[in-house]
Amino acid sequence: MVRFENVGLRYGLGPEVLRDLTFELESGAFHFLVGPSGAGKSSLLQLLYLARRPTRGLITLFDRAVLKVPRRELPALRQRIGVVFQDFRLFDHLSAFDNVALPLRLKGAKETEIRKHVSELLTWVELGDHLDALPPTLSGGQKQRVAIARAVIARPRLLLADEPTGNVDDRIAMRLLHLFVELHKMGTTVVIATHNLELVSRFRYPELRLENGEIKQVRASAQRDARPGIEAAAGRG
Amino acid sequence: MAGHIRVLPLDRDDSRRYLPWIVAVMVYLAAMTLAGAMATASMASRWQTGLTGALTVQLQPAAETQANDGRMEAVLSILRADAAVASAEPVDEEKMLGFIQPWLGRDGLTLDLPLPRLVDVRLHDRASVDLVDLAARLEAAAPGTSVDDHARWLTGILKLARVIRFIAFGTVALIAAAAITVLVFATRAALAVHKDGIALLHIMGARNRFIAREFQVAALAQGFRGGLIGLLTALATLVALGGAGLNTDIGILPQVTLTTLQWLVLAALPPAAGAVALITARLTVLSVLARLA
Incomplete structure (x- = not known):
């Protein structure tokens, strides 16, 4: 699904913010991307959602070398990726409904299908009575839920989330993470960048640990000390 | 939505x-x-349509009105006898005054002004006239006569319109x-x-x-x-x-x-x-x- 080989990234003539990244995410994997602020998590996500090209190394996505993909084929590739941004990046003049509907409209879905699926999903994230609300009128948590709904509405094969639970309470955070888990069970590869180690510890999924622009550690929580009851608690969330 | x-x-x-x-x-x-x-x-098109197939014969004013009338009869006679001419009608004095009124006004001055007499000549469709010959015949019958087929003026107007x-x-x-x-x-x-x-x-x-x-x-x-x-x-x-x-x-x-x-x-x-x-x-x-x- 995703393979990085000796990937490096620098901005302009500055130092490398990512160095010699080599790792592989298999199809249907679920990873937390952790690390301190400034470690390069957002830069790594940008490489993954094709907003940037690496300054060196090879990235393979959906079995295609990214640098060799013709420009006209990039949109189709990007439509298979869902992204949740830390700052939401909603279109302020579009309603919650239209923001969430956008990926489906970009794919050319029928309006009847769009209406059905978007309404269902927004209801699921407890925004069913805010379909016509504009983002500036929503709270941070509500905006985050709209952003997540927009990222998952088109059932992406790869879902990338940058601090997706940073603005919501624990109950909503668990609910949203379970949405990611459900997508994962349906075959979506998920990468969630987060500072919230408490949240990470409640799920038994591998971590990608970034420190000073390098992947320091890739491990599954199953390999860590078992913490009985946490997974069950997550299951109830 | x-x-x-x-x-x-x-x-x-x-x-x-x-x-x-x-x-x-x-x-x-x-x-x-x-x-x-x-x-x-x-406008140019209207002028062209209106003036194609038309001539204007002008009689310079003579010393006496009586002589003027005699020349007009001679001119009309020659024109109406020509096979190419469909009609030849003198332009009446009121219409003449109308032409110059915008420039000179309608006062007593124009009544004393010696004005040329004009004849509006219409030709048959596709008929052509030897202007030199016609002008010579008219001049012989009525001295002080000139013939204008508007070609020079019309050419200038059409050129201006094109520009x-x-x-x-x-x-x-x-x-x-x-x-x-x-x-x-x-x-x-x-x-x-x-x-x-x-x-x-x-x-x-x-x-x-x-x-x-x-x-x-x-x-x-x-x-x-x-x-x-x-x-x-x-x-x-x-x-x-x-x-x-x-x-x-x-x-x-x-x-x-x-x-x-x-x-x-x-x-x-x-x-x-x-x-x-x-x-x-x-x-x-x-x-x-x-x-x-």
């Missing part, structure tokens, strides 16, 4: 807010220029070029204003033509709206000009009259402005986005 969703709020940009007014000014100038050129073309039309089309082309330049810069400015939204759309998998559609739909609406404002203002000006022309009795300025086809040309300006705006926006957006990574 249904229908076309404008993902980028282009109508709210300062760079595009004044675009309809700029287009309105351009279309106003284009409409006035075209109307002037088309009215001149119509005016050429200049008008050139002016409209310049106006269109200026409008396109403004549209290109406005579109580039809007692309800069909305670069974050465009980047987000790209990340979500939007194709360049989807983004271009956003711009071209806005440009079409703004171009058409501006074109309509410009055309309506031009029509109001033309109506006012027509009214001013009707109210004056100097008879120098040609009346602004357009054919149905020419009115349709003017009516096509707003859609044309919309189409130019649409195409310009589309090509500009696609060109700029193609250069992006």
